[in-house]
Amino acid sequence: MNSRRVFITGMGVISPLGSGVTETLESLKAGKRGIGPLSLFPVFQDRPLPAGQINSEVTGEDVPRSHRMALIAANEALADTKTPPDAIVIGSTTGGMLRTEELLKEKNTDPKKYAWHATGSIAEYLARKTGCTGPVLTVSTACSSGTAVLKIGLELIRTGRATTVLAGGVDSLCRLTYYGFNSLQLIDPEGARPFDRDRRGMSVAEGAGMLLLTGSETIPENAFAEVLGAGLSCDAHHPAAPHPEGEGALKAMSLALEDAGLGPQDVDYINLHGTGTRENDSSEAKAVAALFSGRGPYLSSIKGATGHSLAAAGAIEAVVSCLCLGHCIVPGNAGFSSADESMPISPTMANHAAEVKTVLSNSFGFGGNNAAVVIARPSDIAKHYSRDHDPVFTVRGLSCITGAGDLDKSLAALDSGSALTGLLSLDEISAKLPQKSVRRLKRLPRLALTLATGAHEESARNTPPEGICFGTGWGAMSETYDFIMKLYETNEEFTSPTDFVGSVHNAPAGQAAIWLKSTGPNMTMTGGDYSFEQALFTAGLVCDKGGTVLVVGADEYHTEFSDLLDGSVKAMSQKSDGGGALVLERGGGDGVSVCVPFFGCAEPGCIETLIHAMGGADRINGSLAALFVGIPASMKNQGGAQLDEFIAKTGFAGHVIRYREFLGEYATASAAATVLAASFVRTGAVPKLPGAGPFIIDDEGVAMISLGSHICCIELR
Amino acid sequence: MEDLIRELSRKIIETLDLVDVSEDDIDPDGTLVGGDLGIDSIDILELAVMIEKDYGVHIEDKEVGEKVFVSLRTLAAFIKDNSPKFRK
Numbered sequence: 001m002n003s004r005r006v007f008i009t010g011m012g013v014i015s016p017l018g019s020g021v022t023e024t025l026e027s028l029k030a031g032k033r034g035i036g037p038l039s040l041f042p043v044f045q046d047r048p049l050p051a052g053q054i055n056s057e058v059t060g061e062d063v064p065r066s067h068r069m070a071l072i073a074a075n076e077a078l079a080d081t082k083t084p085p086d087a088i089v090i091g092s093t094t095g096g097m098l099r100t101e102e103l104l105k106e107k108n109t110d111p112k113k114y115a116w117h118a119t120g121s122i123a124e125y126l127a128r129k130t131g132c133t134g135p136v137l138t139v140s141t142a143c144s145s146g147t148a149v150l151k152i153g154l155e156l157i158r159t160g161r162a163t164t165v166l167a168g169g170v171d172s173l174c175r176l177t178y179y180g181f182n183s184l185q186l187i188d189p190e191g192a193r194p195f196d197r198d199r200r201g202m203s204v205a206e207g208a209g210m211l212l213l214t215g216s217e218t219i220p221e222n223a224f225a226e227v228l229g230a231g232l233s234c235d236a237h238h239p240a241a242p243h244p245e246g247e248g249a250l251k252a253m254s255l256a257l258e259d260a261g262l263g264p265q266d267v268d269y270i271n272l273h274g275t276g277t278r279e280n281d282s283s284e285a286k287a288v289a290a291l292f293s294g295r296g297p298y299l300s301s302i303k304g305a306t307g308h309s310l311a312a313a314g315a316i317e318a319v320v321s322c323l324c325l326g327h328c329i330v331p332g333n334a335g336f337s338s339a340d341e342s343m344p345i346s347p348t349m350a351n352h353a354a355e356v357k358t359v360l361s362n363s364f365g366f367g368g369n370n371a372a373v374v375i376a377r378p379s380d381i382a383k384h385y386s387r388d389h390d391p392v393f394t395v396r397g398l399s400c401i402t403g404a405g406d407l408d409k410s411l412a413a414l415d416s417g418s419a420l421t422g423l424l425s426l427d428e429i430s431a432k433l434p435q436k437s438v439r440r441l442k443r444l445p446r447l448a449l450t451l452a453t454g455a456h457e458e459s460a461r462n463t464p465p466e467g468i469c470f471g472t473g474w475g476a477m478s479e480t481y482d483f484i485m486k487l488y489e490t491n492e493e494f495t496s497p498t499d500f501v502g503s504v505h506n507a508p509a510g511q512a513a514i515w516l517k518s519t520g521p522n523m524t525m526t527g528g529d530y531s532f533e534q535a536l537f538t539a540g541l542v543c544d545k546g547g548t549v550l551v552v553g554a555d556e557y558h559t560e561f562s563d564l565l566d567g568s569v570k571a572m573s574q575k576s577d578g579g580g581a582l583v584l585e586r587g588g589g590d591g592v593s594v595c596v597p598f599f600g601c602a603e604p605g606c607i608e609t610l611i612h613a614m615g616g617a618d619r620i621n622g623s624l625a626a627l628f629v630g631i632p633a634s635m636k637n638q639g640g641a642q643l644d645e646f647i648a649k650t651g652f653a654g655h656v657i658r659y660r661e662f663l664g665e666y667a668t669a670s671a672a673a674t675v676l677a678a679s680f681v682r683t684g685a686v687p688k689l690p691g692a693g694p695f696i697i698d699d700e701g702v703a704m705i706s707l708g709s710h711i712c713c714i715e716l717r
Numbered sequence: 718m719e720d721l722i723r724e725l726s727r728k729i730i731e732t733l734d735l736v737d738v739s740e741d742d743i744d745p746d747g748t749l750v751g752g753d754l755g756i757d758s759i760d761i762l763e764l765a766v767m768i769e770k771d772y773g774v775h776i777e778d779k780e781v782g783e784k785v786f787v788s789l790r791t792l793a794a795f796i797k798d799n800s801p802k803f804r805k
Contacts, residue, residue, distance in 0.1 A: 185762065440759070498763050
């Protein structure tokens, strides 16, 4: 058990309000608005729509704009420290999309050019630049990402998994979001006017915000602020629109305050999500009014000044919250001029000097994903936290989809000596889903929903899962590709709003939440080949309210996109996709137990660290019947050498099963493999697999070892 | 008008991939949104794109959309009044 407080000891920001904390503060004080007609890329409209664009040059290496912005902000946040952070948690919704769009436009088919497409590649880039070797995680929960990362960072420190965490969010403007939000009629042609009577929508924006979180029992000298708590929730209501009464928003705020050990009366200022859309602002206003009876805190949204930078917004607003604390300023709600009589709240119109000790900052997004964080001036009175370093879960439900079908069919195929590679048809994937309800869903959400409902059904629970953690390497490729293609085919005149809503990485998890009525934390992790591992690891950090958590990993194969993006998929002539889902109950008990003793980057000495985290060679040999090893084809040399080193250093003589050989190559193959392995441990019998078996598992367990650029161990016993 | 209603009915089913719905199942005067057809706000936006693309009529915002998408007949009337296709 650990007992640590979490402080913000470094900050970096780049936004339409300027580059760096100093410039941002000056812009805020001057009441500057950074919204103007988009000029970053040519648009085929009579007049470009207003957007929050960074007009100074975003310089850096030959990486996409979002990666450059992330590094600029990260360098500022880390300027005063010489040591790399222990962990990195980055939120992004579009990753290198701006570059990918240009490549697709010129019909470029060189996979090397797409190397920075993934949302997860930003965190990877920062890890490389900063020398971080610990957990590197990517959150893609749409517009709540930039605040959700702070919850993960907070828990990484509270659990003792890290002492310093670089947490932040980034998104650059791109066609997908510019045209996408416009197709939903959510763009205000006058520029965002949050909470104003005449508001007509948001202004899509770009930027990056980065915070260095540091765990300490005492207040560090360089602390800007303390992160007291954070809360995550899900509306489980609609893929794109917020709950009309703000139920999810209220839950996130309440959980954040509870986590901070504070009551509503302790909050001096709320940095509202306030995007400027009619629906968001009205539902958020209701939630805030429900939380604060009587005279509430100061309220404002800064999105009339910055625009809405999606995954960056929450992190940028956390930086702004720290500035409010440090400089006794409540920023005015830019763009607000006439009060909306139907609103139960009234934001602060102009900048206001006030003693601000505690700020609550909100971020809500598509998929009904909500996050709120409490940031305060460090004070002598503070709650200390205790968390398990290694949370253990017990398996309550399993489901998987492979080229052979569901879990039963996959096990039967293994029994008959067949591989599980290949692709099911769309109808086969969603055979158990009501066709009317899934008509709008393409391949990935259908995979995820079938997995989620399958595992939940097998768990025989009549209560919804408390939380859902979803991992996907590439997200909804079909929706994303179709959106961009339709845009180009119509000379940028038409797009599909349905595809836009479906293109966000967290859409499948949001759908699962609606189906299962799961209103707790709803996280989508997008870390390439380690996305499922990240989802499971994150479940241990953010799902601790009891009940069950549904952990899902899934990826789709896409005929045009997959070979461009995923080198491992390209390497195989037979294409495969699918995934797995587990319903897990926190704590031990009867049944198969699951824990994640290690998650980190590949670096010299990492295999020894892994062996140590797994309890050393004696424990590994004495308690594990088999290793299920995941080495992506694109990293076969690196992963092969790591496996050889592991075997040599432990002398492990048990079975070693390389599951991608029979599951095929796709980013979340580890999810299907983990489900199969859990079912083997449950029955105690492993069928004949390529390279091993059949064999019996008695009292031992098995370990899922993911190798390559990252190293992860999941133990099942 | 009846021809346009029929044509729109077919296009709606196609655009929204409506399952087990035939042209005759959509009552020209019945509620288009939120009824048995399962059409919601995202579908309406998708239909707005289709109508702009196929008929050259721009449905500017939600307020206009709410009036236009009351029923198949109101939609057809709006298109007839505003589309260059039907201009005399």
